[in-house]
Amino acid sequence: MLKLRLQFFIVMLVIFSLLTTGLYVFIKLSFKQDFWKYIEQKETRFAQPLIVDLTKNFHEQKSWEWISDWESYVVAKLESGTREYRKANPKQFGDPIPEPPSLAPDGTLIHQEIIINEQTQRMFREWRRMPPMFALRFIFLLDADRELIAGKKQDLNEAFLIPLMDENRVVGYLGIPYNPAVRDLQDADFAQGQEHKLSLIILIALVIAGLASFPLAHLLTKRINYLVRQVNLFSAGNYREKVSLKGHDELTELAQHLNNLGETLERSENTRRQWVADISHELRTPIAVLQAELEAVEDGVRPMDSDTVTRLISHSQRLKHLVNDLYELSLTDLGGMTYRKNTMDLASLLQESVNNMQPQFSLQDIELKLSLPNSPVMIFGDHNRLQQLFVNLLKNSLQYTNAPGITLVSLKVEQQQAIISVEDTAPGVAEEHHEKLFERLYRADSSRHRTTGGAGLGLSICKNIVTAHEGKITTGNSELGGLKITINLPCAKDHL
Incomplete structure (x- = not known):
């Protein structure tokens, strides 16, 4: 069986592993996609004047038939577009603008004596953004179906395809061959080197995650072990030992x-x-x-x-x-006491219980009085259990009331509750004993002696019967000088 500490360690290590692996895949794909998008934008930026003019002419002519000398058109449009950009941004390139160096047919620079200054250096950097002349010759044009219209046919996998849009639809593609320097970036050595570096970073992250997981798992299980120790103490019967953990979790x-x-x-x-x-x-x-x-x-x-x-x-x-x-x-504690509830008249049941106990009260020289409402009081309850409840309360009053004395039983209805009270004359019970009267075998010995009563179980049984009827039973001091017991029982819903 795995220890909890080891389980925590494995879970956290798996989570960190999944997280780092996900980051590895995401970074790898994101880098590849964003990097080549950046390269594409950089390598095709010089062709923006050509793209704008092609789109404008197609919009006016509604076809590509106006194209005749493709290479001359491309060179002229790119040179004019570059000069217009420089004139529109004089602060960036300076003024006057020097003539660009001459290029040989193979794209090499013909030697000229020029003054090398800051402005000239900026111009050379801008010219270097232009592809060599041999590359301009390989720029080609495709229609919407990627069929060749102008230029030399090229491998589409070896070129950037820039869509030409007119009225939100693609009308053609301008193809620009990859720069050889860019193709070199796609070599296996470069890609593999980048993957090795990323793998090394991920491996280091996993090692750090593993080192961090163990003390974290130890910290968590250490606190849990305190709780396990406390439970073991409870199992051994030691309830006085306390566990103290700092924190707010x-x-x-x-x-x-x-x-x-x-x-x-x-x-x-x-x-x-x-x-x-x-x-x-x-x-x-x-x-x-x-x-x-x-x-x-x-x-x-x-x-x-x-x-x-x-x-x-x-x-x-x-x-x-x-x-x-x-x-x-x-039986009441275990839930084994059965209840057969039905709608019944509580006033009639209370009258019956008082009549049954009347002879015993008369023998003890205690007057038993009953006060009932004029109309029936209907509740949903068990006739036998409620009669047992009332008999126990009357016996309790009979046993603990000095003769001559009085026991008064009353019934009234308030706020959809049937309220039964049983109160008697002296002796009374001190208030500090009231809450304990429903405990098993408890007596307030200062006023109610063992010789006068039972074992102190009657009120405990009464409380359980009242609770089973969704009621409430309380004790208090009676105005007659003795104890007052009050019971609240819900009235039947059909008779509210």
């Missing part, structure tokens, strides 16, 4: 998220341990009481009468309720 942000994850895992682990300890303690209490009662009967300390049986049944019922609550809570 995604890896730094990931490091911060890992630190936050470590804190969350640490809290979850502490909660899990406390959860196991609390469950063990809750289960031990009724089992120990049952065992003590049975041993007392066995030893003859307590008679096996109806009172003893009643106490044993009471302790076993408490143990049964604890186990049932744990089972219900585990």
Whole structure:
């Protein structure tokens, strides 16, 4: 398996290689195309007067039949065009203009005594731009189909073909043979030499890219290794260790998220341990009481009468309720609690739940009151789960309200929400304990003692049921002096 560092190195090296190769191909083609275009423009610049006159005459005559003595026409037109250009640009060439040196028929310069000065040197440079006389004789003219009209037939691959345009269409081509010096540039030695130099540059660029890729890959993987080390610490159960990366990139942000994850895992682990300890303690209490009662009967300390049986049944019922609550809570956590929802009247369900609990409240000398709206309150929910919710809330109030006392249940509709509140008289719960009341096995022991209630799982189950119905449950202080629990449930859309 390739290390991440090596993978980074290979990827970056491949990218640099593709980049340099692309540059090599682009520069090679671009240089060849632009260079020969420049050569063509330079070598054919002297023929501009001829091109202008040919185009003008064709436009007037609408044919090439007016051409008779082609060589004389070419020489005369090029010489007159050169002189007109010099007269139009006196500052460039100076004035007066010396006569050009005479040329022999073979194109060589006939010796003349002339004064060599700066102006003459400029003139010679301009004359040297003109091709020799033998080259002028090989200038030829083609029609639009590249058929020869005037001049000597030449190899088209050995000449520059300049299109002649009339009314946005090609009417012919002026052919100018390559300068022998220009053809020499196309030799294989020159081309190969240029390719060798370009290849050497590309090779150097690849070496530099390789040298730069390795430390860059090392820098990236070094920071990633810190993150891998942190994950390994989490796997080993060490959540206190923090990773610190400097910077403002995604890896730094990931490091911060890992630190936050470590804190969350640490809290979850502490909660899990406390959860196991609390469950063990809750289960031990009724089992120990049952065992003590049975041993007392066995030893003859307590008679096996109806009172003893009643106490044993009471302790076993408490143990049964604890186990049932744990089972219900585990179902809600795992998503295993089933919900069969349909449109129902919440007011009717609340009335039914209060009627069922009324006898138990009367036995404890606690008055149970109910306030309902005049019209039905329709919601989309599970009848059995919502009844379980209301019974748990009423039992919680019954267990933690001093007698004589009052428990008030009310229902109202505000802003498309059904609001149910259950509040009771003293004792109350301090505000710092309100948010923790829905935690498993939690009690505010300062006012609600273990001897008066269950294991502290009822409100956790209530919260899960409310959440499953897309609602919200909160706690607060009641004006009656005790605790107030408020539930918000969305009303059915068909009855808004």
